[in-house]
Amino acid sequence: MQFSFTDDQNMIRDSAREFMSERCGSQQLRHDLESAENFDPSLWQTITQELGWAGLSLPESVGGSGLGMVELAIVLEEQGRCLYGGPLLASVGLASAILLECPQAEAREAVLARLASGEATAALAITGDRGLAGLDAIDMTLHEEQGGLRLDGVASFVLNGHVADVFVVAAKDQRAGRSGYAVVAVDTTVSGLRVEKKLAMDTTRPYARLTFESVRDVVLLAADVDGRTIERGVQVAQVALAAEQLGAMQAVLDLTTSYVSQRVQFGRVIGSFQAIKHRLADMMVICEAARSAVYYAACVVDEYRADPVTHAQELAEAAALVKVHCSAGFHDVAGNAIQLHGGIGFTWEYDAQLFFKRARATYNLLGAPVVHREHIARLMGLDDDKEVA
Amino acid sequence: MKIRFTPEQEAFRAGCASWLQQQMEGPFADIRGIMSQTFRADRRLEWERVLGQARWSVIGWPEKYGGRDASLAEQVIFAEEYARSGAPGRVGHLGTELAGPTILHFGNDLQRERFLLPIAKGEEFWCQGYSEPNAGSDLSNVRTRARLEHGPNGPEWVIDGQKIWTSLAQFADWCFVVCRTEEGTKGPAGISYLLVPMKQKGVTVKPIRQITGDAEFNEVFFDGARTKAEYCVGNPGEGWKVAMGTLAFERGVSTLAQQMTFRNELERIVEAAKSNGAASDPLIRQRMAEAWVGLRIMRYSALRMLSRATTGSLGGEALTYKLHWASWRKKLGELAMDVAGAPGELCVGEGYELADLPYLYLFSRADTIYGGTNQIQRNIVAERALGLPKEARGDR
Numbered sequence: 173m174q175f176s177f178t179d180d181q182n183m184i185r186d187s188a189r190e191f192m193s194e195r196c197g198s199q200q201l202r203h204d205l206e207s208a209e210n211f212d213p214s215l216w217q218t219i220t221q222e223l224g225w226a227g228l229s230l231p232e233s234v235g236g237s238g239l240g241m242v243e244l245a246i247v248l249e250e251q252g253r254c255l256y257g258g259p260l261l262a263s264v265g266l267a268s269a270i271l272l273e274c275p276q277a278e279a280r281e282a283v284l285a286r287l288a289s290g291e292a293t294a295a296l297a298i299t300g301d302r303g304l305a306g307l308d309a310i311d312m313t314l315h316e317e318q319g320g321l322r323l324d325g326v327a328s329f330v331l332n333g334h335v336a337d338v339f340v341v342a343a344k345d346q347r348a349g350r351s352g353y354a355v356v357a358v359d360t361t362v363s364g365l366r367v368e369k370k371l372a373m374d375t376t377r378p379y380a381r382l383t384f385e386s387v388r389d390v391v392l393l394a395a396d397v398d399g400r401t402i403e404r405g406v407q408v409a410q411v412a413l414a415a416e417q418l419g420a421m422q423a424v425l426d427l428t429t430s431y432v433s434q435r436v437q438f439g440r441v442i443g444s445f446q447a448i449k450h451r452l453a454d455m456m457v458i459c460e461a462a463r464s465a466v467y468y469a470a471c472v473v474d475e476y477r478a479d480p481v482t483h484a485q486e487l488a489e490a491a492a493l494v495k496v497h498c499s500a501g502f503h504d505v506a507g508n509a510i511q512l513h514g515g516i517g518f519t520w521e522y523d524a525q526l527f528f529k530r531a532r533a534t535y536n537l538l539g540a541p542v543v544h545r546e547h548i549a550r551l552m553g554l555d556d557d558k559e560v561a
Numbered sequence: 562m563k564i565r566f567t568p569e570q571e572a573f574r575a576g577c578a579s580w581l582q583q584q585m586e587g588p589f590a591d592i593r594g595i596m597s598q599t600f601r602a603d604r605r606l607e608w609e610r611v612l613g614q615a616r617w618s619v620i621g622w623p624e625k626y627g628g629r630d631a632s633l634a635e636q637v638i639f640a641e642e643y644a645r646s647g648a649p650g651r652v653g654h655l656g657t658e659l660a661g662p663t664i665l666h667f668g669n670d671l672q673r674e675r676f677l678l679p680i681a682k683g684e685e686f687w688c689q690g691y692s693e694p695n696a697g698s699d700l701s702n703v704r705t706r707a708r709l710e711h712g713p714n715g716p717e718w719v720i721d722g723q724k725i726w727t728s729l730a731q732f733a734d735w736c737f738v739v740c741r742t743e744e745g746t747k748g749p750a751g752i753s754y755l756l757v758p759m760k761q762k763g764v765t766v767k768p769i770r771q772i773t774g775d776a777e778f779n780e781v782f783f784d785g786a787r788t789k790a791e792y793c794v795g796n797p798g799e800g801w802k803v804a805m806g807t808l809a810f811e812r813g814v815s816t817l818a819q820q821m822t823f824r825n826e827l828e829r830i831v832e833a834a835k836s837n838g839a840a841s842d843p844l845i846r847q848r849m850a851e852a853w854v855g856l857r858i859m860r861y862s863a864l865r866m867l868s869r870a871t872t873g874s875l876g877g878e879a880l881t882y883k884l885h886w887a888s889w890r891k892k893l894g895e896l897a898m899d900v901a902g903a904p905g906e907l908c909v910g911e912g913y914e915l916a917d918l919p920y921l922y923l924f925s926r927a928d929t930i931y932g933g934t935n936q937i938q939r940n941i942v943a944e945r946a947l948g949l950p951k952e953a954r955g956d957r
Contacts, residue, residue: 173570173634174563175864181562242562429947444950446936449943456942457881457888464861464878471564493854545850546843552831552853554840 175467177246184243188250191223196254198523204257205375209335211258219258220290226264227288234284241408241473245415245466252419255526257377259293262332265412266538267294267340270405272477274355274394283338283357283391294357295336296409297327297382298402305406305539307353307399312343312384314354314392321347323356323387331537333380334369336360341384342402345395352397362389374533376526404484407491408476410538411469414494417534418462421502424527425455428509431516448512455508458501462494469494489551492544499535506531564864566634574638577617581646584611594825595649596920598777602652602732609653609683619657619681621814622665626673627681633867636814644821654815655729656680656687660737660756662810667754667803668794676735676756688730688759690738690781691804693723698937701749701801705740705783709790709797716790718742718755720763720783726931730766730779733759738783739804742797754800756792763787773923774913811932812879816863816886823856823890826921830897833918839900848896855889880946884938887928894925 177185195215204211220226229244230236248261268287271294274280286292300311312325323343333339338359345354360367364387370379394401429452432443442448469490476483506528510517517524535541549555566574585593589611592604612618613627621636622628631639651657661680664672679685696702705722720740730736736757743751759766763786768776795803831849834840840849862878862885869876897918898905905919915923929935943949 173566173637173864173868175861175868177562429949433949441950443943446940446952449947449949450936450939452947452949453881453884453939453942456877456946457884460877460881461855461858461862461885464865465858467562468564468861468864471562475565489857493857496850496854497858542847545847545854548850548853549846552849554831554835554846554849556835 175471177242181242181246185246185250187223188225188247189253192250192254192256196251196256201255201257201376201523201526210376210378211256216258217290219260225260226290226293229264230268230284230288234281234288236284236288240477241411241470242467244412245470248412248415249419249422249466252416253423255376255420255423255523255530257332259295259332259335261412261416262295262336263287263293265416266296266331266409267336267338269408269412270296270298270340270342270355270402271393272408273401273405277393279357279391280393283340283393286338292337293332293335294338294340295330295333295380297330297333297339298342298406299329300326301328301381303329303536305543307342307402310342310344310353312341313346314343314356314390316347317388320388321356321390321392323358323384323390325384327382327384328370328379329537330380330382331377333367333382334378336380339382340393342396345397350395350397352395353399353402354392355394355396355401357391357393358384358387359389362387364388372533374529376530377533404476404480404487406538407487408473410491410495411466411473413534413538414462414469414498415466417498417502417531418459418466420527420530421462421498421505422459424506424509424524425452425459427523427527428452428455428512431513451508451512455505458497458505462498462501465490465494465497485551489548492547492551495539496541496544496548499531500541502531503528503535566638570634570638573635574642577639578642578646580615580617581642581648584608585646585648589648592649593647596826596917596924597773597775598650598652598729599731599775605649605652606683606686606732608649609651609686611683613681613683616681618653618683619661622661622677622681626665626677633814637817637864637867640814640817641821644818644825647825650822651818652729652732653680653683653686655689655733656685656735658813658815659689659807659810660687660735662813663737663754663794663803663807664756667806671791672756672794685734686729686732688727688733688736688781689807690724690727690736690740690757692726694725697726698934700739700804701752703739703741703752705738706744707738707740707742707753707755709742714787714789717787718757718790718793720755720757720786720788722783724781724783726769726778727766727781728778730759730781731768731776735759736764736781737794737807739800742800746798749801751798752800752804753797754794754803755788756794757783757786757788761786772926773915773920808932809875812866812882814867816866816882817860819886820856820859820863823859823886823893826893826897826917827852827856829917830893830900833897834900837900837902839902845896845900848892848899852889852893852896855885855892859886859889877946880942883933884935884942887935887938890925890928894922898922 227236232238299309315322341356343354364385366383368381435442472486472490476487509524516522620629620631707718707720710719738755738757742753763784765782767780770776839845865878901918909916944951
């Protein structure tokens, strides 16, 4: 038990922070928001080709560096600090998480290899237009037809789907004699697939809505009868998302601390008033709790991957708790940041609004806290039969 | 970064778990799971002695002072198993967690030889002489004073003044007293940290009945009380540093034992909710989940804090820890009472005897006050961690 970064992990953190703050500051972000991709493709190329972050946590067998979730979380945290809108979270944090739950077959390895090298990015398509969480939200069907596969339906809220090369799709398995779910990969160029970019309240990252009409060019990755492949993949994805939320909430806390240390009213900096200090202290409590939760959950993911049978329950718990705390916490911290900035916090020009909107967007993504608290209530045994004392 | 224990450490876990289980199912079954600090005091003091004889009282201490030189991981494991076994709260904790570590760290060899072994063996109990009627949050305002006198027993400190909110003073053999030893000083300067025997003519302990009906804390009056000149920890006049050092030990491994107690409390609430139907209320379920999340995170923050302890620096997780757990437990108390419902408002026995959940509800109101109120904690976080301006004093 040593719950602190190793020297190597500290090095990754330092270099990620340096790179992101140099290359992806507020000005760059504003510039990116105006572009079609919502991020700078040449910067993304540097990230994949020179820094190797796309393959950081992917297995060496597909050309990755074979590091774990802790290292990925470190990098995602630093990207979150800058509200980076590039595809690392969507492709590696979310889509790869599902891929790694699928059986290790040639088709899966081929997709992962493209992601690890940075040659392609993936996006995860697991929910319909209502944007709910869980297997019930899947609005896609997989049929068998003339010896081939056919995919139909709608997938919405597909993060970074507007730029993805490949979609990892969850569908209801309606092939003859089958039940449950299936995970498939679909290239973005196949016929019958329409990709619409959806502008969102969170301008830092758009969604895509995908319409599949008799799409036949489908690669089956997993027949997921009980939905476990998808559920566990999503649990891992929640940890990745929470790491990004952690970075963003820390950054907006830092931004606010710095603002109240400079803003003078009544002849003193407003950060000297207890009304302000105490609220900032409460924000810091939330951030530190988030940090503990995220890195613990990242460790659990690594242990789960080494020994899925033993650690499945712990993964479910850790994933629910990070999603609950980081989503509610980030929203709280970003909301307080606006309040403590006063009028300037409410302007389009100032970054506080970007953090607030990112907080809101990630609040719902992969399930809102209310949904995961209910999961936890069940995991706590609130529905188990009463024990006889 | 690793969260798992090694097989050797797990074997250690099995060893302490089985010893604790034997005790709690056998000779000490009668005090298992007691929440109140004062209930069945005689048996609790006996339990402290048994822990000490078996060398389980202070396992992180050096062997020659009654410990086992246990590693951090082993201390974590023992703390967890201690609470899991249902063993009662440690009546000796002011000695084992505060006085002992302070003497070990800031004391001299003479003090270590004199005081540590009796603490480890459960032979001498301690209390903490910090707060005064006019020095609560503003601790450096202490007025209790001590002067050095050369009498027939050699040089001695003679102490006059009053302490308040002194937990477990009624059982204590010794008190670590923060007092002023330099006339005319104000604030942190001129304060000394003295170790004073409680069982003497010049010390009077008066219990204060608290919100729960118990009298766990006391007023302590020093009226010409005496202690040897050599029982001053650190140099005379430089005791403030030592006093603050003692508070830092509150963030030690004992926090994990405290969390396991919290876990037991949450489990009791879950059981109560399942038996009275509250478990099917969607709002109660959300609050239960929130409590569970907060408790888990507390554990991870404690592990972070302890993992960093070896480097000596105090991180954000340590500075925010008290605020986190105190606010959490107050909410837990409210949840407990909401789960209990109206029946929770009735006493369960003769006198003012409360069931566990109502007791927790009332007791948890202390958590956001003692050891630094939430308001003081927020100042500390804002000033020390976030670098915001310090509060101005009105009198200096």
